[in-house]
Every structure is written in structure tokens, then in C-alpha cells.
Amino acid sequence: xxxxxxxxxxxxxxxxxxxxxxxxxxxxxxxxxxxxxxxxxxxxxxxxxxxxxxxxxxxxxxxxxxxxxxxxxxxxxxxxxxxxxxxxxxxxxxxxxxxxxxxxxxxxxxxxxxxxxxxxxxxxxxxxxxxxxxxxxxxxxxxxxxxxxxxxxxxxxxxxxxxxxxxxxxxxxxxxxxxxxxxxxxxxxxxxxxxxxxxxxxxxx
Ligand code: GLN
Numbered sequence: 001x002x003x004x005x006x007x008x009x010x011x012x013x014x015x016x017x018x019x020x021x022x023x024x025x026x027x028x029x030x031x032x033x034x035x036x037x038x039x040x041x042x043x044x045x046x047x048x049x050x051x052x053x054x055x056x057x058x059x060x061x062x063x064x065x066x067x068x069x070x071x072x073x074x075x076x077x078x079x080x081x082x083x084x085x086x087x088x089x090x091x092x093x094x095x096x097x098x099x100x101x102x103x104x105x106x107x108x109x110x111x112x113x114x115x116x117x118x119x120x121x122x123x124x125x126x127x128x129x130x131x132x133x134x135x136x137x138x139x140x141x142x143x144x145x146x147x148x149x150x151x152x153x154x155x156x157x158x159x160x161x162x163x164x165x166x167x168x169x170x171x172x173x174x175x176x177x178x179x180x181x182x183x184x185x186x187x188x189x190x191x192x193x194x195x196x197x198x199x200x201x202x203x204x205x
Contacts, residue, residue: 004028004045008051010054046078076104077170087173094108095145107148108144129184152166
């Protein structure tokens, strides 16, 4: 089965590890760029989670030792799930204020977009996932204000996308690892599985 790496520089990485443990998935905390690759130079994990937290703080760590460059090239092909600050890092256009990113996911995202009064909230909304509406925990959440043509919106809040997918990339502006619902992580595991089948098929043909 799959091994999922979790970027563990700062933020809510432990909660992701617990959620994946509940799904019987092996995880590996990633703290240095060399942990991303095997000695042969292939990715050391089948998928990667970039957690919520503070994107500016994560960027400070990523700007050392070529971490940002290694991660940028990895997320071109490795299934990656960014939550909140992780979604900000994946976006190719960050606003309020503009900041650098991995530029992998074709969205524009505005940081801290919900203002002070309602900066953190829990709400339940329908999604394209099977089953009941999903509980979403928002903490100083960003807002996705543009999605490119390749981006599929799986859930919205007040018309703005909060869960999006683009090929091997998944991003949420809320924190699925802080709720009890495993469906968003399961969706990411399905994405990893289909990506593996797909890459093997490509190699075989
Ligand atoms: N406000 C944070 C940022 O801009 C994101 C908040 C979160 O990850 N919960 O990076």
C-alpha cells in the first residue's frame, strides 16, 4: 500500500498523520529536502500532504537548502494534497500580499480572506463526495478567487471553491484533518492509487 509523506516544518502535520493512521496508511514526516527522494533519486513517497499552518513561516524553512526547488519539481508529478497554508503554497498566484509559491495548481488564492470577525468557523456544506454533507473547519482561511480550466471544484462556500482538484493535485482551504470525516483523505488516497495505476500503465505500454 501507499506511503504518504507529510511536510512537517510547521503547522497541523500531526493531525494529518493521525487521520492517515486511522485509514491504515503509512506516513513519513518530511523535514529536509533529501527526505523527499531515495538514493536513486526517485520520490521516497507515493503522495505528499502540505498541511495548514502559516505559509510565510513554512516558506522561511523552504527557502533553505534548495528545499523549495526540490519540492517544486516533485509536485509537478507527485500526488499532493495541500490544506489551507498548503493550498496557498501550491497555488500559482497568491494575493494579500503576493508571495512566492510552488506554482503547481492553477488557482488564484487570497490569504486571510474572511476578515477578523469570522476568521475561524465550522460549517457543514454539500460536496461532490459521496455521502452526507461535509463538516469543514476554517482557520484564518484563504479564499480561492480564480480556478483555471483544468481545475475541478468539489465543494464551495458562498460560491467560492473550498475543495479543488487538478489532475494529481488536491487542495482544500479548510482543515479536513481536524474533523472526524475521513472522506477527503480517502479521496486523496484514491487519487494516489489511480495515479500509480496510471504511471505503471504508461511504463508498460
Ligand atoms: N493564514 C494562513 C496563511 O496565510 C493559513 C491558515 C491555515 O493554514 N489555517 O498561511
